[in-house]
Amino acid sequence: MRHDAVRRWISTIVVWLCGLSVVLALIPLALILFFVISQGVQALNWDFFTQMPKPVGETGGGFANAILGSLMLIGIGAAFAVPIGVISGVYIAEFPGTRLATLARFAADTLNGVPSIVIGVFVYGIAVMPFRQFSAIAGGVALGVMMIPIVTRTTEELLKLVPPALREGALALGATRGWATLTVVLPAAAPGIITGVVLALARIAGETAPLLFTAFNNRFFSADPTQPISSLTVQVFTYANSPYEDWHRQAWAGALVLVTLVLSCSVLARVATRRLERLQTGH
Amino acid sequence: MRRWLKQGDLGFKLGTGAFAALVVLIVAGIGFELWRQSWLSIQKFGLSFWINDIWDPVSGEFGARPFIWGTLYSSILALLLATPVSLGIAIYLSELCPARLRMPLTFLTELLAAVPSIVYGIWGVFVLVPAVRAVQRAFPDWLRAVPLFEGPPVGVGMLAAVLILAVMVIPFTSSVAREVLKAVPGSQREAAYALGATRWEAIRAALFYARTGIIGSIILGFGRALGETMAVTMVIGNNPQITLSLFKPQYTMAAVIANEFTEAADNLYLAALIEIGLVLFAITLMVNTASRMLIWSMNRPARAPRAARVPANAEPVGGAA
Secondary structure, eight states: OHHHHHHHHHHHHHHHHHHHHHHHHHHHHHHHHHHHHHHHHHHOOHHHHHOOBOOTTOOOBOOHHHHHHHHHHHHHHHHHHHHHHHHHHHHHHHSTTSHHHHHHHHHHHHHHHSOHHHHHHHHIIIIIGGGTSOOHHHHHHHHHHHHHHHHHHHHHHHHHHSOHHHHHHHHHTTOOHHHHIIIIIHHHHHHHHHHHHHHHHHHHHTOOGGGTTTTOOOSSOOOOTTSOOOOHHHHHHHHHHSSOHHHHHHHHHHHHHHHHHHHHHHHHHHHHHHHHHHHHHTO | OHHHHHTTOHHHHHHHHHHHHHHHHHHHHHHHHHHHHTHHHHHHHTTHHHHOOOEETTTTEEOOHHHHHHHHHHHHHHHHHHHHHHHHHHHIIIIISOHHHHHHHHHHHHHHHHSOHHHHHHHIIIIIHHHHHHHHHHSOHHHHTSGGGOSOSOSOSHHHHHHHHHHHHHHHHHHHHHHHHHTSOHHHHHHHHHTTOOHHHHHHHHHHHTHHHHHHHHHHHHHHHHHOOHHHHHHSBOOOOOOOOSSSOBOOHHHHHHHHGGGOOSHHHHHHHHHHHHHHHHHHHHHHHHHHHHHHHTTOTTSOOOOOOOOTTOSOOOOOO
């Protein structure tokens, strides 16, 4: 019976190791949040949001241009990624089994796995090289390309969750398939799709690599979408790599703003999803 | 066809289909565009591009071997660290965790995927790199003579990159592995318990049942590690050399593109960088496809009995930037 005792011991040890690995993964998360918050809070002030960057060597200044730039880039990206993502998702959900649907689903998954730096190179080739000009549009396109697969797949998954009875009701009343989807099925899935879009926005807001050589950077703010534009992430990268103490401080502040933005989106989306699930299951 | 026309739905199918086709076109376009833009370099260097280990933009000599080495070495080491932890998390959250803790713990581990790459990077530069430097200084001399640990105590280098990569990969592997384990029918575990198995032995039965999906989740993490850019760029030291040392600065494919792209003064230099991007694209494409095939194969009805499906969107939405 000693053998059994050994087996039980092994079992207990493995169970503990599994629990330990959760702790092990949460340590870096806690450390990162701790440093970002403690370092960021010290550096965060009103100037950070309202001031433009000061010339090299002068202390002070802020990220106003970068914050506006990020908003603009995200806006451009979402403006073309959301329609493409939602409509392609509708196709995949409505015509499953067609060759195009299978191919598009595969393409979306593939696109999701393409390293963001590669997307930057691609967009450089189609939107920067022909015009010989870094631009906000190019940066927005790069972010949009990253966003499309998330929106496509979310839309597809959520449309599949809509009870068939809803669509059948619409069809029974004489609606065409397209009309039924547009007026009944899509609105039923809309809250979930919006949650997915918010998560996708949070993701692209944190992207740096695809912006490095599409939107490039700009020490000033320009509302002209054909000009290079600054972004929160690229600015944090530049400042963190600089030799200046004051810039490091501001980079931490930028990181704090980014983390706050991204994490609050995640938490909101999580809460919204739970509420939706409750509504759908009727508890 | 007539039915579609009659219901006025051909337009709906074609209209939405055009957008679905656009998604396919974008992926094909990435491959084509990278190939076209790197043609200059492909033509000039051919296969020697991948064997040559000299990267000298000034003299126009471009060899990508150090970058391939750096990418593979860092990703494989990161995987070695991340895989046991990820599987432990997946097992804990799907099999062992008290129901009340499951949701919050799942959410927290997935938050790791939501933290932007640049934030990992800045944390790496200002917190992790000094820590690595201190550890390296504390190494006794005889240990520092071992090839694995040689190099100046600068902090930036392979080890810092591997640690960051491992943390970044964990949420992806663990959440897919968790979904895969959830899809294992309860009867598998019950059968094991009925035969007198301990808890771990029952889990092992479930793991064995889910092996293809588990391997798929590990490969998925590998794909994420290969393409990770910002955090690695900031801590790996950016020095193209092929060495086993964990403390020496090295370079990866993604990092060299990020660093040198805007500096590439002539067309050949740019084409060489884009060719690296092309290969990175091709490798991640293959790795991701392989991992998806494995994960999906869990859903095939041939493997009776099955209780649940692995959801298609098992990965957390997060950045590998």
